[in-house]
Amino acid sequence: MKTTLLSVLAAGALAIGLAAPANAEKLVIGTEGAYPPFNFVQTDGTIAGFDVDIGLALCKQIGAECTVVAQDWDGIIPGLLAKKYDMIIASMFITEERKKQVDFSAPYYKAAMTHVVPKDSAITEFTPEALKGKVIGAQSGTTQAEYIQATYPDADIRLYPTQDEVNLDLASGRIDLQGGDMLPMLDWTTKSADGACCKLAGEPITDPKFVGEGVGIAVRKEDGDLRERLNKALDEIRANGTYKTINDKYFPIDVYTMK
Template sequence: MNKNLRSLALSAMLAIAPVGSALAADNLTLRIGTEGAYPPFNYFSADGQLGGFDVEIGKALCAEMQARCSFVAQDWDGIIPALKAGKYDVIIASMFITEKRKKQVHFTNPYQKAAMTFVVPKDSQQSDFSPEAMAGKTIGAQGSSTQADYLTALYPDSDVRLYPTQDAVNLDLVSGRLDAQVGDMIPMLDWTRGSEDGSCCKLAGEPITDPAFVGEGVGMAVRQEDDALRQKLNKALDTIVANGTYKAINDKFFAINILTLK
């Protein structure tokens, strides 16, 4: 190849390279991990498809980022280890942002406000939910959750029972095997007001908002080395909140705005 031809070939390669890199950057493909057992946030529909608030928010973010996305169901107690192992790229599963979890993953800005609550049978006369008042009582929560951390840390004299899913906690409360449970406020509000089995029960006591347990809100989790992805998700989240997409999804599932709890 003569000198002129070599120069032309090199120039063509340099011209093509940036275009190829830009295309690679724009062709974002994401795998989204969620639980699939936490309605109305994430669940399997009758036809076996993942649905719920988390899933629709994930789809809206993917549309905004022009990303090709797929969803992966994962049991809650293994959801962070599976992210770190590369099973998926981001967790969108109503996960509280806590200092304990921030040691393992990085979080986006909150896409929900966080609060927990006690839930008791409708005929319960319990009004004091201090550790002293609940001594000897049987209280349930989903295992590997902030509710579990809250109960095991502050209620040593209660019979704290932990379950693999929120549905299993609900079932034991309905069946009379629990005096109370602690759950996330929004799904517990939805369960008690919007489902037949949940009509047995009511929210009780003041909302639990201790930042040591509910953290800074609910965020999406990525691997600690994936800060560029975290920033993309934050930007997309800001956009769907600003353009009304977030509210449209919120209003399909909830009577209040769960970004503000108002």
């Protein structure tokens, strides 16, 4: 992902619109645009991915006209609070720390994290003792970063602005392993040329302290009505098959249930 392109999008360029009646409610979705297959920028500059498709489906269900903008991850909650957009749909884990700033919808998919190592790595244990002195990467401002910092105090922790940059350094051999969100890491290691270097390792990381209650849509605390409408719409797209159609476009399992 080119940083210059993301910077332009982060400045507020509208990337995707959803057709709706002229008098429809207008809402803006904020996402990162650098977290495939959940949100990413296509060659034509538009933002796509599972998060985006789910968001637009929910907008359609509540009768709103929605546009999507990209925002760098570190500023994504401040951007919501500053009213640059009305909701965040960006694979954000629901955690107690984030609940202090924003409210969340019900989870729209479950969450787990994972370790990722080169395919020829000798690392087979993921205890603090086994990883002492190892170079571990993660995206800054994420629960993955919080996890590796808390779990591996004697490792050399390196944090990056985007997940793409973590992946690049792992593929290039500049770090020994990384902590990542399981589904994007599964996608990267099995579907991309650079990700062929690497594999998921160890047991899934499901500690609620770090992965929370799942992945939700963040809204401002004063926007309880919007949150409840999104919750109702989520139930509806699960029931009418829309969710499954979007899910199957990206994943071989139902990410809502992880089965």
